[in-house]
Amino acid sequence: MGLVACPKDWETLARDTVNKCNDLVQQVVTVPHSEQTISLLDDVSDTLCQVLDTAEFCRNVHTDPAWRQAATAACLSLGSYVQGLNTHRGMYAALSSALRAPGARAGPPETRAVGLSLARDFERYGVHLDAGGQARMARLTAEAQSLGYELGQNLVDPGALQGFDLPSSLADVPGTLPSGTGVLARRGSQVTAWLAQMRQPRASLALVCRLAEVRRSTARLMGHDSFAAYQLTDFSLAQAPSAASSFLEALGRRLAPAAAREAAQLVVMRDATEPRRHLAGGGPAPGAPLDPWDVAYFKNLARDRQREDAASAWALSCSPRQALRGLDRLMTRLMGVRVRDAALSPGEGWAPGLAKLRVSEADGALLGTVYLDFQPRPGKFPGAAHFVLRCGRGHGTDAVQTPVLALVASLPADQAMHPSQLELLLHEWGHALHTLLSRTRHQHLSGTRGPLDMMEVPSHVFELYARDVQGLALLLDRPAAELEAAVRAQRAQRRTFSALTTLHQVHLGLLDQAMHSSRPPDEARLAGATAEVLGRHSPLADLGPHLPVYPQLRFGHLVGYGATYYSYLAAQSLSARLWRRHMEGEPAGRAAGEALRRNLFEPGGALPAGEALRRLLGRGAGEAGEAAPATIPDPGDLMLELGIEE
Ligand SMILES: [Zn+2]
Incomplete structure (x- = not known):
């Protein structure tokens, strides 16, 4: 290595x-x-x-x-x-x-x-701080770390999940309850399964509250009244927790009518599927609001019925190798950047099946090196990620250091990837470019070493190439006309129940903000605050008798993202606006590529995030107003991108 x-x-x-x-x-x-x-x-x-x-x-x-x-x-x-x-x-x-x-x-x-x-x-x-303050900070930091570790362990340790009271129909489900559909698909046990997801692991409840308290104490020691303020002030696009919450609130409000329509669709489906369940005393009355545990079940059932759409979306698939050749075509047009295979030296690497890319300017000047580790193997690092192994730096001096990074994911080697895997690859490529094209003098603020809400913007911009006919034509090297129907089908599939899905993300974002507010909830207050957030703009049945519930217990990002989980929705909104402003109609235009390169990629974290966006979107774009310096994304951009509004 x-x-x-x-x-x-x-x-x-x-x-x-x-x-x-x-x-x-x-x-x-x-x-x-x-x-x-x-x-x-x-x-x-x-x-x-x-x-x-x-x-x-x-x-x-x-x-x-x-x-x-x-x-x-x-x-x-x-x-x-x-x-x-x-x-x-x-x-x-x-x-x-x-x-x-x-x-x-x-x-x-x-x-x-x-x-x-x-x-x-x-x-x-x-x-x-003085000696006392410093010692206190050391204790708080150590405690927050160990609480985070314990919370993570509880999510993977079947022992911590004891107390499950699942009916025998679920007896073959392993001790940990996956959040996926395998369990929920077993009709008749959804209430139990859903409640187990919302209340277990019980041992995490005290830990979550303690973590919130420890973080608040840390923030106060640092002169902020909340952990959210400590995280966001001077180091985010949002600038202040109020801006993050306002964005989430506005998005939730905007999603509400579509979420209500989607829930109504599911209610019709439920009533048609199980007309007798109510009479047997086992279910809601016809027309009654949808219960939260029914959402995933009927959403999946509806999606199964859309198999045709799903099948035609496969027309957009390509192998990772083809996608990389497509990236070379796209990057050459967009920014004059070449993406070429490079040979690995004997002994170079950490696993079989690695590939290496040499990314350069059109004249051959090296921009950086990217290792690709896509081959699935047992026990491999889960999910997809971008690892920076060496930051670029030294620009403006005569000692330029080029970056080295690795993209890790599990993708089929030479076979077709699902279009969603292409999206994932492009997302990680957006992160990689942020590292590769950064031209800072120092490494400390190069590439992705900026605030999270800004860091996720380039990756979300690149995801959009996987949903655009022209972009895909270039990536897949196929005529646009051949792809139109498949892109339409893919969009339709993505739009299905997107309001309910996005509203769920809004709720998690709001719960994250509430947890890290100036008054983080204790166990008693947590239940009330959670019920209040989950009810906001929601078309679902009142939780009433099923309270308390705590989605926080299985929300792993609570630890890693403390007060910044809104970043993904914010970045989705901002990237949609960037796309419309610079790429729509001509997604590989050099002018768009240059604008992105100069304003978004090259400055890394060295340019204040808000300034980078103002340069790209125009002064005043996305501004909260004169009084507030925050750059609040417009939820309308996300609504358009999701296809909820036209
Ligand atoms: Zn990302």
Whole structure:
């Protein structure tokens, strides 16, 4: 793996990295406090990240246990070294003084942005607090970490799910209840299954509340009245929790009529499917509002009946290899960027079936290297992800470092992917481009190292190529006319029940905000707050006798995304607007490509996110108004994209 030739090398590499960083730290505290201080701190960060990120990646994906073990040991030893640096008062003092230095404001805006961001990272560990505050911060950080770990464990540990009272018809279902349809498809047990999903694992209830409290205490120690404010202020497009909540609220309101129509459709289906259930005393009266546990069941039943649409959507499928050739065609037209296969050297890589791409300018100048790990294998890292192994940096100097990254997913090797898998591939490609095309001087704010609500915009823009006739024609190298019917079918399929599905996402976003508000709920308040959120703009039957319910217990993102879960819906809205403004009608136009490249990809996190969007969408676009600096996405854009409004 790039940095190391055999597992044993990890230990040496970790030791060398610490030595190198110690030298750099020495320089940080001794050079006159200036721009150079910030650059040196970026060097420390780059040196550590390259090794830590690659070790973290190796321990997640390598097929050889000896490699995974050695990489894990490197992660642990470097992790504790990093902890020491995060609370290094000498470095923090040097940075603060560099930021105050007379030349700092006159220097390049990126350097100042990097300095402020580094200061923020230091402060997250309480380095600016007195000894008591610092100790408190260390305790809170450790507790939040261990609560997050316990919550994750409860989701995969059948032991934590004890107390299931499932009828015998579900006896063959393993201890953990999947959120999917396998269980719900067994008619007659949905209430039990749904309630189990909403109330188990019981042990997580106290943990969720405690996590909210610990996060609130952390935020207060940092001078914010809520964890949401701590997460979003100065480091998000939204800028403030009120903007995130307003967006979710407005979207929920806008979705309500369509969600009601969709629920009514499902009610008709329910009444037609099971006309006798009510008479037998087992179900709702005909025409009665839909129960929440019936949503997934009847949605799936309705989708099954749309098999024709689903089948014709397959006309849009291609193999990953074809998709990569298509990406070369798309990127060449859009931005003059080439995406070419490169050979792996003997011993390079971590698993069989890897591929490597060389991404370059049209004149051959290297932009970066991308490893692709798409071959399914037992125990492989779940889902799809983009891992940065080395950030680009040094632009504007004569020592440019090109990025190295890996895309990991499980896709059929040479066979056809489902169109949804092509979407997934394009989503990850959007993230990859953010890393590849970033042209920052420092690594700290390169590419995807920006706020989450902004980071998800390029990936969602690229997903849209999979739903556009012209875009697909280019990707699949087929005439547009051949694809039109299939794209229409795919759109129709996507539109089906999209209001109910999106409203569910809105609810999760609102629950995430409520959890991280200035008054995070205790166990008693959590139940009330949750019932209130789930009822908002909802066409479903009142939960009444089935309360309390706690979808938070199985909402894994609560830990990872604390107060930022709205980002996906926000990014979907913004990318839909970007598409209409720049790509619609001519999705591979060079002017659109250049606009995206200059304003969205190249600045990375070094340009304030709101400014990047204003450059692309025009001043005032998406603005909340003069008084609020927040960039609130317009829910109407998402409504159009989902096909709910025309
Ligand atoms: Zn993403």
